[in-house]
Amino acid sequence: MKRRQFLTTAGAGIATAGVAAPAIAQSSPEIRWRLTSGFPKSLDTIYGAADLMSKYVSEATDGKFQIQPFAAGEIVGTFQALDAVGNGTVEMAHSSSYYYVGKDPTFAFASAAPFALNTRQQNAWMYHGGGLDLYNEFYKKFNVYMLPGGATGAQMGGWFRKEVNTVADLAGLKFRIAGLTGEVLAKLGVIPQQIAGGDIYPALERGTIDAAEWVGPYDDEKLGFQKVAPYYYYPGFWEGTGMMHFFFNQQKWEELPNNYKTILRAGAAYANVDMVAKYDARNPAALKRLVAGGAQLRPFSQEILEASLKAAQEVYTDLSAKNPDFKKIYESMRAFRGEEYLWFQIAEFSFDNFMIRARSRL
Template identity: 60%
Template sequence: MDRRSFLTRASVGGAAAAAGSALAAPAIAQGSPSINWRLASSFPKSLDTIYGGGEELSTRLKEASDGKFNIQVFAAGEIVPGLDAINAATDGTVESAHSVGYYNWGKDPAFACGADLPFMLSARAKAAFNYQGGGIENYNEFLDQYSLVAYPGGNTGVQMGGWYRKEIKSLEDMKGLKMRIAGLAGRVVEKLGVVPQQVAGGDVYPSLEKGTIDAAEWVGPYDDSKLGFQKVAPYYYYPGFWEGGPTVSFFFNKAKFEELPESYKSLLRTCCQAVDQNMLAKYDSKNPTALKELVGSGAQLRSFSEDILTAAFDAANEVYAELSGENEWFKKQYEAMLQYRDDWYLYAQTAEYSFDTFMMIQQRNGKLAVGGGQ
């Protein structure tokens, strides 16, 4: 081949390659429609972890679709109040919502099953149940009557048990306690003598400061640290037995979801699962430092006594029996979790628990820090 022939062929090949690169686009974007949705969040922008889940979904979808699938995120109150986000997705006010199912507890108790039930599953166990144990399918079967499709979109991990103006040493101290706690958890602690209070997030601090309420549960160290509760209710209890692994979900208007191309549905599910995993990682990363800072600023850590936890566990079972007799959808979802829970905690006692317990002992002995044990 002579030099001129080679250069001619090379230039043709190069032009073709250049044209190909100019036309290249993500496979998901080729021939796909442009979609523009709105998402109503139940959370304020100040909670970057949990509100941030909605923004992360939007970013992931936009990037993966080459800008063709867009979701605009609105914080609580910008379109509808935070507690109405799920209903806004049902009635089509928005195409999607980022919320927690138990916020719709008053509409139907079965909504809580897709979020969390007291003394049910840890975050890791809940993920296993959702993705491998039929949890997502069970929840969506229930949600069909509300014109919704939902996928997990975050988890906080086991939450703290809240802030208290006085020490809670026994069951007797729970009686008459005015506590900001809502929904199913409120119905459980009510059996212990607690008086549940519905208080909006922005009103919790002044209510504690004035003594209008005696206690309040929120989320955990990182989110709680933003609110300064330790200044007015210094006793910080654990664990939050009513939320061992609360699933935050993305709720989609079913008609709008069904209009999506199959490729977009798949992409949406994949991005939701990524957000689900990443939110838990964020909390696990931020909570340890936040807890140390809270203790340094006056928070006094306390654990609930065995008698309180046992009484609350028994009360939860009473509530579940009552609800199962009243609501078939609640019963179906609740019973699906029972065997899964039993097997999970049987297994968790072996390798996981033994390893974690040993490592915690080493931490208490000061052997885990840099240079520990030397």
């Protein structure tokens, strides 16, 4: 064999061996998953995270890994998403952890709870404060692996058919509220109602409920709450943030090649950042439109805030005494919150406070 022919043939063999077809096939298999969302398609911010994740994963894998999102109710309802993932009805979901506090109150702090963390603090706790590891240890009991998948920022306190100025005004109030907040406000006389997002407006319109909270101006305007409940309260002290999550069936997650897991982690992180950016960009104009259309902004009174804080601490103490999982995660969040506000009061709060007061001169 001639020398040049030998080298060409040998080189081709080495190159082929280096990128063997079976190895490529194994690392990038064809996968088709279904994702059930906890939200309606009309809410482009909160439902949009599922579309964004699906698009990201498809493009990053040249279409080999396809995720098809379904809105709440198309496969299962909002409050059945976690079970659907755990039992393998679907491979994954996009929802909010605190929807499942009926199973275990420990679910709450992954999303939000009264007087817990703001959005930046929640991300810091999840990614660098041990929160995500603690929660995935907990989620194993439900055959689920979880990644953060969006945040709302601090939420509004909701829409009320009548003014609430004192704790006495809360007595008997039928309030659509999610997570542990219902248990906290029940101590003040509220009758909590857990209703999926798409069902809130008709309940409010018919008077089945007296008040409802969802997220904030951009979503609330879309849902039309201002048409049937004029008083718009703030802040939503039960949601200094509202973190969403991607839930994965534990076995399906573990079966994935590592490169696909990395792509899912990156896609979830991108969706996490993108959602809060959308809300921050779109809420100001929506708030202006709501007020121009007759919405009446009202702050919760100091009396209501103080009474709610006291009730929340009582609930957390009680749950910690009888639920080891809750105690472990609550204590982690509580310690982290203390350190975060030690820092935030120095720089973040001082800067924001000055800039808010100076806004009219800028």
